[in-house]
Structures are given as C-alpha cells and as structure tokens.
Amino acid sequence: SQKIEQNSEALNIQEGKTATLTCNYTNYSPAYLQWYRQDPGRGPVFLLLIRENEKEKRKERLKVTFDTTLKQSLFHITASQPADSATYLCAQYSSASKIIFGSGTRLSIRP
Amino acid sequence: NAGVTQTPKFRVLKTGQSMTLLCAQDMNHEYMYWYRQDPGMGLRLIHYSVGEGTTAKGEVPDGYNVSRLKKQNFLLGLESAAPSQTSVYFCASSRQGSNQPQHFGDGTRLSIL
Secondary structure (H helix, E strand, C coil), X not given: CCEEEECCCEEEEECXXXXXXXXXXXXXXXXXXXXXXXXXXXXXXXXXXXXXXXXXXXXXCEEEEEECCCCEEEEEECCCXXXXXXXXXXXXXXXXXXXXXXXXXXXXXXX | CCXXXXXXXXXXXXXXXXXXXXXXXXXXXXXXXXXXXXCCCEEEXXXXXXXXXXXXXXCCCCCEEEECCCCCEEEEEECCCCHHHCXXXXXXXXXXXXXXXXXXXXXXXXXXX
C-alpha cells in the first residue's frame, strides 16, 4: 500500500536559518505532491503543489523540491521567522479522489 | 466567502450516544471528505464523497455513517459513540481532479466519556 512518511516529528531552529523538512513516499510514484501548514486548533492550509516533472517550485520564502529517484520531497523555508512555527504536512493523491497525508513535522523557530 | 464551516466546534458525549457533525462549503466543490486527526497518527480518511448523492469508505469508516444530500453539505454521523472515537474531526472539500488542493474547516473536537 502507499505510504508517505515525514522523518522528523519536530524540528527546532534559530530564527533566520533555513528550515528543511523531509517527505518520503513508497510503493507509488505520485504525479503531484502537496504541502500544507497547520496551526494549533486550525485546519491544514494548502501551501504548494509540485509536479513530478518539476524539480523545484518556489513561493516567496518557500521552496519545494521533488526527487523521483530518491522518492523524496524537501520543503525549505528560508530566512525563517517565529511566525513560521507550525506543523507542516506533505500529501499525495492515492487515487483520483483520495489523498494520503504524512503525520507532519512540528517546526519551532526560536528568536 | 466562508470556505468550509464545521459545526459544532466542540462536543462532549457519553458512550453510546449518537450525534451528527455538519460540514458546509460555499465554493461549489464536487469532492468532500471527513478525516479524524489523532496525536502521532496524522489525518486519516473516514469517508468521502465525489458528488451529491454519492459516498465512499475511506481508511477508517467503522462506526461512522455519512450523507451528501446537497452538494454543499456533508454530514458525519456517529451511530453509538465509543471512547475510541475521541478525536478532532476535520472536513475538507476540493475541486475534481488529482492535483487539486483540499480546503479544510477548523475542526470539531469531540470527547467521548
């Protein structure tokens, strides 16, 4: 069955540094990977989608890469700020209508 | 636009009681989903719907029923609540297609005593 794993439960970094979060998938090569942000007490919010034929996607301070050989996506936040502290989820569609989410990485940015 | 609205936001039930969680979306989305989120388990799909009048089972459907009588509403029912159903429940909607982002409500926090 398809699995999607986020290696770190939690990541703590200093403000201003680049945060890098990892998402690995197995048993299936998704055409797309999505990244979401979830704040405490709120639902996930969509951030970025990357297609399998895109090596890299950027949006402001966010960058996502997609390596189909390693079956891995990396999510980077450059010049991190305390306001970036949240849980970040990666996700892939397991069929045309169903999506599988990773369990998330809780990112904390300390001033 | 409100997006996806879930009611209620909080609820405490006793074991064996039944209840219905309501999800409403105003984006004219075809697809709607119910998830539960437990610590360390991530989001798990309970049931989903690809259109008005249609529903399908997800990963953890036992103990739940759903209905989608109107396109904008998706109801989740707990037939006989059990402590194992204590969780945070999220509803989401999306356009049709396998690259579409999902739009989430802010969840219903349900405790079963």
